[in-house]
Amino acid sequence: MNGRLAFVFPGQGSQYVGMGRALYEAFPEAREVFEEADARLDYALSRLCFEGPESQLNDTFYTQPAILTVSIAAWQAWRARGGPSPTLVAGHSLGEFTALVAAGALSFPDALHLVQERGRLMKWAGELQPGAMAAVLGMGRAALEEICAEASQETGEVVVIANDNCPGQLVISGGKTAVAHAGERARNRGAKRVIPLAVSIAAHSPLMTPAVEPFRASLEATPFQRPGIPVISNVQARPLQSDAEDLRAELAQQLTAPVRWTESIQWMLENGVRTFVEFGPRDVLSGLIRRIAPEARTVRVEDPETLEQALRALD
Numbered sequence: 001m002n003g004r005l006a007f008v009f010p011g012q013g014s015q016y017v018g019m020g021r022a023l024y025e026a027f028p029e030a031r032e033v034f035e036e037a038d039a040r041l042d043y044a045l046s047r048l049c050f051e052g053p054e055s056q057l058n059d060t061f062y063t064q065p066a067i068l069t070v071s072i073a074a075w076q077a078w079r080a081r082g083g084p085s086p087t088l089v090a091g092h093s094l095g096e097f098t099a100l101v102a103a104g105a106l107s108f109p110d111a112l113h114l115v116q117e118r119g120r121l122m123k124w125a126g127e128l129q130p131g132a133m134a135a136v137l138g139m140g141r142a143a144l145e146e147i148c149a150e151a152s153q154e155t156g157e158v159v160v161i162a163n164d165n166c167p168g169q170l171v172i173s174g175g176k177t178a179v180a181h182a183g184e185r186a187r188n189r190g191a192k193r194v195i196p197l198a199v200s201i202a203a204h205s206p207l208m209t210p211a212v213e214p215f216r217a218s219l220e221a222t223p224f225q226r227p228g229i230p231v232i233s234n235v236q237a238r239p240l241q242s243d244a245e246d247l248r249a250e251l252a253q254q255l256t257a258p259v260r261w262t263e264s265i266q267w268m269l270e271n272g273v274r275t276f277v278e279f280g281p282r283d284v285l286s287g288l289i290r291r292i293a294p295e296a297r298t299v300r301v302e303d304p305e306t307l308e309q310a311l312r313a314l315d
Contacts, residue, residue: 006275008089008091010284012060016281020049022304027080061120061123064094077301078307085229087229090231093234096251104227114251130176135171136171147182183196211255215251233264269296277310
């Protein structure tokens with residue numbers, strides 16, 4: 001294997017009914033992850049992942065611990081099969097918590113509690129200040145930032161870039177009217193497509209501010225250790241500092257700050273990463289990485305078949 005190896009972990013939007021079942025049935029180590037989640041939560045998370053209902057799985061309160069659990073189960077199966085260890089880890093939004101577990105900075109039970117509370121608070125903030133999000137395809141970041149500023153000025157509502165996912169794929173977030181105005185302006189100025197997202201919260205925008213202090217209190221009550229592997233920050237697009245207070249500050253700030261995924265992947269490439277392994281449902285991050293760096297190798301682990309394929313590819 002040439003170059004350094006990075007593990008990446010997905011965020012919301014990757015979930016589907018049935019995810020994780022094949023891992024659960026094939027690997028005792030994966031089964032233990034689901035059993036621990038079921039024991040720690042006040043509902044059967046494994047049944048929700050395997051059987052739905054889809055409407056409940058798509059509720060952010062349930063989505064966040066579900067994706068965390070499936071991703072950790074995939075990672076544990078990889079470890080059980082003797083897969084190589086990474087030199088860097090990163091996660092997209094929610095996935096940053098999974099990355100911290102994989103790096104040894106956060107225990108899985110504590111991460112479960114945090115992401116469920118994160119989901120609850122994000123939902124609550126969205127009820128206080130309903131918002132919207134939209135994907136904007138085929139437009140540069142600088143042009144879209146200018147459009148967001150104009151739409152905010154015009155409507156009196158906030159709208160910002162929430163996710164810089166890859167070249168040509170940005171997500172805007174904010175007040176419903178401002179997002180609609182920004183989307184219309186983007187279409188008029190050459191965006192290929194503007195796709196409203198099926199959410200009622202404005203994630204990674206100032207509308208999440210009410211959630212920050214309550215979530216900070218949960219973070220303060222949670223023990224963090226020094227990561228054994230560098231974790232790339234969503235907020236800074238650089239390795240996180242290993243001090244517990246810095247980790248807590250990152251996770252609180254992440255609620256309202258944009259996800260700088262393009263820059264995060266570029267930083268890893270500049271620092272020698274040539275292969276990325278995505279753990280969890282679907283292959284959303286692998287697709288983004290291929291758009292950012294067509295020369296990079298991407299493999300994924302979400303079931304026994306893709307696990308074996310990934311191990312063979314990296315042998």
